[in-house]
Amino acid sequence: MNWITNYVRPRINSIFSRRETPDNLWTKCDDCGTMLFHREVSDNLNVCTNCGHHMPISPRDRFRALFDGGIFTDIKVPVPPADPLHFRDQKRYPDRLKAAQRETGETEAMLVATGEIGRTPIVAACQDFSFMAGSMGMYVGNAIIAAAQEAVKLKRPLILFSAAGGARMQEGILSLMQMPRTTVAVQMLKEAGLPYIVVLTHPTTGGVTASYAMLGDVHIAEPNALICFAGPRVIEQTIREKLPDGFQRAEYLLDHGMLDRVTPRTELREELIGITRMLLGLPPAVRGDLPPPEGGGELAHALTDAEAKPEDTSKKDTPKAGKK
Numbered sequence: 001m002n003w004i005t006n007y008v009r010p011r012i013n014s015i016f017s018r019r020e021t022p023d024n025l026w027t028k029c030d031d032c033g034t035m036l037f038h039r040e041v042s043d044n045l046n047v048c049t050n051c052g053h054h055m056p057i058s059p060r061d062r063f064r065a066l067f068d069g070g071i072f073t074d075i076k077v078p079v080p081p082a083d084p085l086h087f088r089d090q091k092r093y094p095d096r097l098k099a100a101q102r103e104t105g106e107t108e109a110m111l112v113a114t115g116e117i118g119r120t121p122i123v124a125a126c127q128d129f130s131f132m133a134g135s136m137g138m139y140v141g142n143a144i145i146a147a148a149q150e151a152v153k154l155k156r157p158l159i160l161f162s163a164a165g166g167a168r169m170q171e172g173i174l175s176l177m178q179m180p181r182t183t184v185a186v187q188m189l190k191e192a193g194l195p196y197i198v199v200l201t202h203p204t205t206g207g208v209t210a211s212y213a214m215l216g217d218v219h220i221a222e223p224n225a226l227i228c229f230a231g232p233r234v235i236e237q238t239i240r241e242k243l244p245d246g247f248q249r250a251e252y253l254l255d256h257g258m259l260d261r262v263t264p265r266t267e268l269r270e271e272l273i274g275i276t277r278m279l280l281g282l283p284p285a286v287r288g289d290l291p292p293p294e295g296g297g298e299l300a301h302a303l304t305d306a307e308a309k310p311e312d313t314s315k316k317d318t319p320k321a322g323k324k
């Protein structure tokens with residue numbers, strides 16, 4: 001049109017687009033929209049420092065923040081036959097799997113590990129919502145069985161972090177069979193007299209809530225996590241009624257007796273240490289010299305501060321584990 005639109009405007013645009021911050025430096029909170037410094041958010045375990053919104057966290061990062069010194073050992077999970085039904089929607093199932101593996105860097109939707117929390121040996125399993133919506137297929141079933149067997153073998157409690165969109169439709173009835181399989185695995189723990197603690201994270205839905213996620217001795221949820229079998233939209237359409245505010249969210253379920261606790265992620269480690277030690281009949285963790293989790297700066301300080309208060313303030317300078 002004229003030189004302003006053809007020449008000046010592109011120049012101005014290019015100046016401003018160049019000033020945009022790199023994606024990896026800043027994270028936008030999904031809830032309050034605040035731009036947060038990436039490092040600050042990851043130090044706070046992906047919890048918004050402005051509004052407390054819990055953003056997704058990868059199983060590996062969760063374990064680093066959970067285990068003493070961020071040290072844990074992966075437990076090998078038997079890999080089931082790939083694509084037994086030769087399932088295809090818009091994409092072939094093996095292609096979907098490969099894409100998810102590339103994106104997350106993990107084999108499948110659940111990570112199992114052993115290690116210590118507050119000097120208490122445990123087995124932990126964590127479901128990964130970013131891997132095909134954390135869907136429960138044969139691998140996830142195998143992972144829970146491997147975790148339960150390891151816990152029974154080592155006589156350790158099992159802590160499971162759930163996050164799932166439900167069963168994996170690409171495996172059809174084979175994925176539904178994981179519900180009884182995992183129920184039997186949980187029963188093994190109960191027969192061995194070992195604690196089984198479930199931490200329900202956003203979102204835990206479908207067949208997972210109908211099996212291992214609701215069979216714990218203690219159920220803890222992260223704030224505002226959606227926990228349900230059928231989602232609110234489906235229920236609303238079926239009963240044709242408006243559902244109450246916060247329906248099927250962690251706080252609502254706590255009020256209605258479905259959960260034992262709602263605990264923010266930053267306080268979860270301390271809570272889990274306390275509960276596991278209590279269930280095992282052990283004395284409370286030796287306060288004052290608990291090794292901090294890796295990178296959990298805030299968390300480590302909260303823990304050591306609480307420990308140091310009664311007698312010794314010099315213990316505040318707990319050595320921090322190296323960051324990756």
Ligand SMILES: [Zn+2]
Nearest residue numbers: 029032048051
């Ligand atoms: Zn926020």
